[in-house]
Amino acid sequence: MCIYTSRNRILEFVPLWCGQFPRVAARAITTMMTGRLTVKEGAQIAARYEVWNSMVAVQRWWRKVKGRNNTIRPETIKNCLSKFLTTGSVTDARRSGRPSTFRSEENVALVRDMFTRSPRKSTRQAAREGGL
Numbered sequence: 001m002c003i004y005t006s007r008n009r010i011l012e013f014v015p016l017w018c019g020q021f022p023r024v025a026a027r028a029i030t031t032m033m034t035g036r037l038t039v040k041e042g043a044q045i046a047a048r049y050e051v052w053n054s055m056v057a058v059q060r061w062w063r064k065v066k067g068r069n070n071t072i073r074p075e076t077i078k079n080c081l082s083k084f085l086t087t088g089s090v091t092d093a094r095r096s097g098r099p100s101t102f103r104s105e106e107n108v109a110l111v112r113d114m115f116t117r118s119p120r121k122s123t124r125q126a127a128r129e130g131g132l
Contacts, residue, residue: 042090046080
């Protein structure tokens with residue numbers, strides 16, 4: 001039995017035998033993989049590693065709290081701790097790049113109103129009518 005990961009879930013492949021040819025059926029385990037850590041989770045990981053000074057203890061605590069099939073990599077623990085020690089926080093750094101200019105409250109309300117009145121309108125037509 002092999003376990004492979006998909007984007008959002010863990011898939012467990014179980015070989016089924018039908019005559020002479022093996023078939024593989026995929027069934028999803030109920031545990032979903034976590035995406036990014038929240039600030040609270042990152043702070044808890046950093047604090048527990050600072051106190052316990054053991055990767056294995058932090059990983060065991062994580063599995064106890066989040067479920068048996070969830071795991072956390074040692075690199076994640078190290079990153080949370082180093083980010084906390086250097087910046088004093090585990091929040092992500094501000095992203096570089098061009099800021100969004102069209103996501104203002106007025107534009108969001110205008111687009112929402114346009115599509116509630118006529119939901120079958122094309123995006124090009126809505127942009128043309130709204131002046132976006």
